[in-house]
């Protein structure tokens with residue numbers, strides 16, 4: 001099994017929409033992805049390939065001048081094979097010296113497990129984004145701070 005990740009652009013939009021169950025039925029999500037894959041507001045999209053086939057994507061934006069993982073999706077048929085982990089490893093490598101933020105819904109325990117496994121720290125909660133499903137924020141600290149925070153546990 002081979003896993004690769006590369007930067008993505010407008011030509012990759014169709015592949016991303018096919019992989020994202022939300023985008024297939026939600027015009028707002030398709031519009032957001034179109035703008036993200038065009039690099040609007042500085043967003044950076046990446047595509048992962050499993051054995052040469054598009055298998056997942058991630059979009060990084062900005063959060064109070066820190067990198068923020070806006071969205072990460074693995075195609076349903078490619079899940080649990082390390083696709084999201086490969087995308088995150090690449091994003092973490094590129095932003096290694098910075099605080100990398102990400103958020104997910106309280107209901108998304110899969111994403112919470114993935115973030116805990118990768119050493120992300122809980123960083124607060126925002127209500128009233130999705131009704132009845134608060135947004136949990138996490139951060140991955142730069143390596144020296146991460147070692148300090150682990151030493152305190």
Ligand SMILES: CC(C)(COP(=O)(O)OP(=O)(O)OC[C@H]1O[C@@H](n2cnc3c(N)ncnc32)[C@H](O)[C@@H]1OP(=O)(O)O)[C@@H](O)C(=O)NCCC(=O)NCCS
Pocket residue numbers: 056070071072073074075078079080081082083084085086103104108110111113114117
């Ligand atoms: C969350 C998501 C991106 C994970 O993608 P993935 O490619 O399947 O993840 P990986 O294979 O890299 O899994 C890494 C780890 O995450 C956790 N994990 C992933 N899927 C899991 C599941 N179904 N149940 C429990 N833990 C899970 C595990 O700890 C896993 O490691 P392991 O397989 O060694 O146990 C994918 O489920 C998805 O696209 N979900 C819908 C979109 C979404 O919710 N995105 C996140 C919000 S931005």
